[in-house]
Amino acid sequence: MRPALLHPVFADITTLPGVGPKMAALISKVAGPRIIDLLMTPPTGLIDRSRRPTVADATPGERVTMLLEVDRHEPPSQRRRPYRILCSDETGFVTLVYFHAKEDYLRKLLPEGSTRVISGALEDYGGAKQMPHPDFVMDPQRPEDLPLFEPVYPLTAGLHQSVMSKAMRAALRAAPVLPEWQERTWLEARKWPAWREALSELHAPEGAGAISASAPSRARLAYDELLADQLTLALVRAARRKSPGRSFRGDGAMRRSALAALPFSLTSAQVNALADIDADMTATTRMARLVQGDVGSGKTLVAFLAMLNAVEAGAQAALMAPTEILARQHLQSLKSLAEAVGVTLITLTGADKGEQRTAKLAGVAKGYVDIVIGTHALFQESVAFHDLGLVVVDEQHRFGVRQRLALTEKGPQPDMLVMTATPIPRTLALTAYGDMDVSAIREKPPGRKPIATRTIPLERLHDVIAAVRRALQKGEQVYWVCPLVEESDALALTAAETRYADLKDIFGDRVGMVHGRMSSAAKEATMSAFHEGRLGLLIATTVIEVGVDAPNATAIVIEHAERFGLAQLHQLRGRVGRGGKPGACLLLYKGPLGETAKARLSILRDSEDGFRLAEEDLRLRGSGDLLGSAQSGAPRYRLADFSAHGELLTAARDDAELVLRRDPRLQSERGKALVVLLHVFERAEATRLLSA
Numbered sequence: 001m002r003p004a005l006l007h008p009v010f011a012d013i014t015t016l017p018g019v020g021p022k023m024a025a026l027i028s029k030v031a032g033p034r035i036i037d038l039l040m041t042p043p044t045g046l047i048d049r050s051r052r053p054t055v056a057d058a059t060p061g062e063r064v065t066m067l068l069e070v071d072r073h074e075p076p077s078q079r080r081r082p083y084r085i086l087c088s089d090e091t092g093f094v095t096l097v098y099f100h101a102k103e104d105y106l107r108k109l110l111p112e113g114s115t116r117v118i119s120g121a122l123e124d125y126g127g128a129k130q131m132p133h134p135d136f137v138m139d140p141q142r143p144e145d146l147p148l149f150e151p152v153y154p155l156t157a158g159l160h161q162s163v164m165s166k167a168m169r170a171a172l173r174a175a176p177v178l179p180e181w182q183e184r185t186w187l188e189a190r191k192w193p194a195w196r197e198a199l200s201e202l203h204a205p206e207g208a209g210a211i212s213a214s215a216p217s218r219a220r221l222a223y224d225e226l227l228a229d230q231l232t233l234a235l236v237r238a239a240r241r242k243s244p245g246r247s248f249r250g251d252g253a254m255r256r257s258a259l260a261a262l263p264f265s266l267t268s269a270q271v272n273a274l275a276d277i278d279a280d281m282t283a284t285t286r287m288a289r290l291v292q293g294d295v296g297s298g299k300t301l302v303a304f305l306a307m308l309n310a311v312e313a314g315a316q317a318a319l320m321a322p323t324e325i326l327a328r329q330h331l332q333s334l335k336s337l338a339e340a341v342g343v344t345l346i347t348l349t350g351a352d353k354g355e356q357r358t359a360k361l362a363g364v365a366k367g368y369v370d371i372v373i374g375t376h377a378l379f380q381e382s383v384a385f386h387d388l389g390l391v392v393v394d395e396q397h398r399f400g401v402r403q404r405l406a407l408t409e410k411g412p413q414p415d416m417l418v419m420t421a422t423p424i425p426r427t428l429a430l431t432a433y434g435d436m437d438v439s440a441i442r443e444k445p446p447g448r449k450p451i452a453t454r455t456i457p458l459e460r461l462h463d464v465i466a467a468v469r470r471a472l473q474k475g476e477q478v479y480w481v482c483p484l485v486e487e488s489d490a491l492a493l494t495a496a497e498t499r500y501a502d503l504k505d506i507f508g509d510r511v512g513m514v515h516g517r518m519s520s521a522a523k524e525a526t527m528s529a530f531h532e533g534r535l536g537l538l539i540a541t542t543v544i545e546v547g548v549d550a551p552n553a554t555a556i557v558i559e560h561a562e563r564f565g566l567a568q569l570h571q572l573r574g575r576v577g578r579g580g581k582p583g584a585c586l587l588l589y590k591g592p593l594g595e596t597a598k599a600r601l602s603i604l605r606d607s608e609d610g611f612r613l614a615e616e617d618l619r620l621r622g623s624g625d626l627l628g629s630a631q632s633g634a635p636r637y638r639l640a641d642f643s644a645h646g647e648l649l650t651a652a653r654d655d656a657e658l659v660l661r662r663d664p665r666l667q668s669e670r671g672k673a674l675v676v677l678l679h680v681f682e683r684a685e686a687t688r689l690l691s692a
């Protein structure tokens with residue numbers, strides 16, 4: 001339950017003076033519906049009114065603040081003309097311009113003969129300086145009325161900066177003093193203010209530097225957020241360590257026969273990952289390990305060998321794929337190996353109906369089936385296992401910490417192994433997968449041919465089509481990925497359909513298309529046709545199942561490559577060159593490219609190392625949109641920024657570990673304050689674990 005002292009900040013913004021339902025709706029759009037959301041929306045910029053240029057020094061085009069004499073009012077001679085007020089200092093003249101103004105209001109605000117501090121956007125009007133609708137008109141006797149540094153917030157249509165600022169000031173007044181959850185020595189060493197103070201420095205800054213990411217107040221708030229997150233993850237880890245697991249130690253017989261059946265030997269990266277897994281599985285605690293490695297680095301094989309360990313020890317294993325197509329593909333690639341070893345392996349998906357399904361379910365329940373490959377349905381429906389020992393999740397970035405936790409809370413607490421094909425930078429792994437242990441496969445099996453990557457402007461589409469024709473003539477297959485349209489699936493689909501029609505005109509029946517709106521049966525049919533070589537060219541939106549394997553595909557064309565993230569492009573590129581023939585990746589872009597897009601595409605051209613690309617992606621994107629953080633399951637931070645606060649993340653992780661080691665239930669004075677912190681950031685998983 002939320003502590004009572006937080007109730008004021010979790011109140012609706014409509015409880016703030018001056019915020020009615022209409023403004024509340026707009027503010028909700030940019031910040032959120034509650035006062036706390038407002039407080040956690042950092043300004044994006046700052047208007048500096050501390051400088052007071054003379055009229056002669058003030059530059060049109062800038063927002064300036066000047067001390068002016070009010071010389072004369074000139075009410076409009078005709079309707080629809082502006083009301084003008086002539087002002088000056090000893091260096092020159094400025095005209096204030098008001099449209100639709102009320103004369104008595106203006107005469108009160110700016111009496112003739114008075115001196116006023118006037119702030120606003122200065123313009124040049126035929127050589128004369130004028131200022132339409134000043135932001136501020138202040139009596140110089142009351143300087144405290146003028147905010148010298150005014151924060152600028154994100155806005156939306158109908159929401160004015162002044163409304164937002166006013167709401168923010170009211171929100172600040174509602175913020176209570178909270179018990180200090182940070183260690184005093186750490187605060188002192190960093191010269192960080194208390195939470196309440198940090199918020200007011202952020203939203204009522206007293207200097208131009210106050211809102212920068214490196215400012216002490218901002219850093220403190222960022223650290224709060226990171227600590228809340230790391231504490232949550234540490235609690236999840238601790239809960240897992242406490243929950244009893246089983247020790248699986250097979251005799252190695254099945255594994256040996258699997259390895260003997262393979263025409264190659266494991267890479268040392270695979271051997272190492274497997275050693276990590278074996279140690280976890282042998283231990284009596286529950287395994288929660290992430291194996292990350294590029295597409296084609298041999299993760300699936302590692303997972304299979306791990307499953308054999310569970311089977312050897314007498315238990316069952318399940319492999320959960322994100323889609324039916326991928327489940328089927330896993331079956332295909334593991335079937336012969338399973339036969340060679342003598343384990344029973346089946347798929348179980350939504351496509352299984354009637355008697356077949358009943359038979360499969362019975363096999364799983366009675367334990368005749370050793371390994372089940374399936375989709376989410378494996379867990380959502382009440383599929384009963386005889387003795388499930390290991391769950392492998394081929395995750396492709398679809399789950400977050402929360403869902404994984406839910407998964408492990410289900411059923412008989414099996415060991416868990418997660419595979420992800422998008423390498424994640426170390427810092428990000430700490431947050432997205434901070435609840436797990438991590439093994440990386442950085443080495444690829446030998447003999448992989450490099451993929452020739454080229455960037456080509458959209459104007460040269462005909463060259464690309466010619467290249468596709470040559471590939472098809474050689475009997476090779478090509479993927480064609482259609483533009484991602486952020487705003488709308490429907491638009492993306494239209495684009496894809498148009499391209500499909502164009503290419504069908506050129507290449508005829510050999511062209512197929514898959515997209516997200518198709519039924520899974522239709523998708524599956526098209527994918528199989530491509531897989532079996534009946535289609536030569538596959539048009540796809542990115543919803544194509546990126547894990548899909550077509551060994552004969554040698555080229556991939558990606559339209560509007562500039563709209564994709566680096567990690568995504570790398571994933572897509574991994575679709576080709578899997579069958580021993582050299583691959584090509586043609587990145588079609590629409591110029592002119594921005595700096596970041598240019599950098600992204602050229603890094604991709606120069607490197608095939610997914611880990612390096614992930615680090616570069618992080619560097620290029622900074623915070624906010626890390627590898628599409630929604631995708632990666634990483635939380636979206638509101639105050640922390642990876643490019644500025646990366647170093648704080650490791651500190652937060654160590655801090656969280658240390659705290660829990662000393663005070664596992666957060667009952668000390670600092671512990672109790674940390675519980676408040678968890679509530680401030682609404683880490684429900686954490687507070688639930690604590691109260692359990």
Ligand code: ADP
Pocket residue numbers: 264265266267270293294295296297298299300301302421445446
């Ligand atoms: P991932 O799951 O990481 O995408 P896979 O396990 O599907 O990779 O492996 C990709 C391909 O490489 C498969 O055809 C697999 O048989 C093969 N492979 C796996 N490990 C090795 C290895 N050590 N040496 C050679 N080929 C390998």
Ligand code: MG
Pocket residue numbers: 296299300547
């Ligand atoms: Mg795979």
